[in-house]
Amino acid sequence: MSDHDLRSLIEAADRAITEENFDALMEFYADDATLVVRPGQTATGKTQIRKAFEAIAAHFKNRITVRQGRMQVIEGGDTALVVMETILEIPQEDDPVVRRATYVFRRSAAGGWLCVVDNSYGTALLDV
Amino acid sequence: MSDHDLRSLIEAADRAITEENFDALMEFYADDATLVVRPGQTATGKTQIRKAFEAIAAHFKNRITVRQGRMQVIEGGDTALVVMETILEIPQEDDPVVRRATYVFRRSAAGGWLCVVDNSYGTALLDV
Numbered sequence: 001m002s003d004h005d006l007r008s009l010i011e012a013a014d015r016a017i018t019e020e021n022f023d024a025l026m027e028f029y030a031d032d033a034t035l036v037v038r039p040g041q042t043a044t045g046k047t048q049i050r051k052a053f054e055a056i057a058a059h060f061k062n063r064i065t066v067r068q069g070r071m072q073v074i075e076g077g078d079t080a081l082v083v084m085e086t087i088l089e090i091p092q093e094d095d096p097v098v099r100r101a102t103y104v105f106r107r108s109a110a111g112g113w114l115c116v117v118d119n120s121y122g123t124a125l126l127d128v
Numbered sequence: 129m130s131d132h133d134l135r136s137l138i139e140a141a142d143r144a145i146t147e148e149n150f151d152a153l154m155e156f157y158a159d160d161a162t163l164v165v166r167p168g169q170t171a172t173g174k175t176q177i178r179k180a181f182e183a184i185a186a187h188f189k190n191r192i193t194v195r196q197g198r199m200q201v202i203e204g205g206d207t208a209l210v211v212m213e214t215i216l217e218i219p220q221e222d223d224p225v226v227r228r229a230t231y232v233f234r235r236s237a238a239g240g241w242l243c244v245v246d247n248s249y250g251t252a253l254l255d256v
Contacts, residue, residue, distance in 0.1 A: 030205045034202050034204035042202060044204065070254050071254075074170060075162060075245075076160065076161045076245040077158045077160045077161060078234075078244075080245075081209075081230060081245040083251050084254075085254060100251035100254060102209060102250075104204065104207055117202050117204040117205075117209040119209060122230075123229075126200060126211060126212075126213060
């Protein structure tokens with residue numbers, strides 16, 4: 001349950017976010033994936049998810065960077081639950097924001113992983 | 129993202145745990161599901177999962193009860209990520225143990241939900 005091939009995939013997605021390469025970023029998602037934009041607000045499907053990332057980039061004045069810390073992966077069936085520290089560096093904040101994220105990936109027909117649920121808030125969703 | 133038909137399913141599974149009806153309990157799991165028995169130890173497949181529940185029941189002298197608190201469900205693709213308060217009442221403890229669990233369910237071909245990842249430790253897996 002320690003390191004996993006999903007780490008390099010997630011780190012590549014982080015680079016796409018930091019570089020605002022949204023075409024590349026959308027390749028990591030299943031067509032019917034859901035992103036938790038913030039507690040109480042979700043985006044489903046690549047069109048909505050892309051718009052949400054564009055809005056987030058604009059909100060943070062195109063200077064947000066994302067990286068990952070410790071991770072645990074639990075595979076069951078053709079899915080994987082990823083529990084992971086997500087470290088956000090945001091221009092307005094002195095210290096990085098560290099979240100404990102939960103991601104769900106599904107193995108595609110071609111054998112690769114696609115993200116189906118992207119919830120960077122983890123169990124903090126229950127604090128709403 | 130508030131209440132969901134998965135709540136009644138999870139509550140039925142809780143009753144099966146409390147009643148130690150492991151035949152009924154196994155009906156909630158996909159054949160290739162994974163249970164986090166404790167951080168660092170998983171059980172995959174119904175045979176292993178059933179043995180783990182039998183051992184847990186014996187460890188707690190057949191007096192453990194499980195119930196659920198607040199929940200959030202994020203559906204993406206044919207999967208659902210459930211973030212949920214799990215309240216364990218254990219004979220040796222004065223106060224109930226409250227965990228923030230993460231469960232992944234997959235929609236079966238018949239249209240129902242089956243649990244593929246059962247991680248009652250949630251993001252606390254990162255504390256190991």
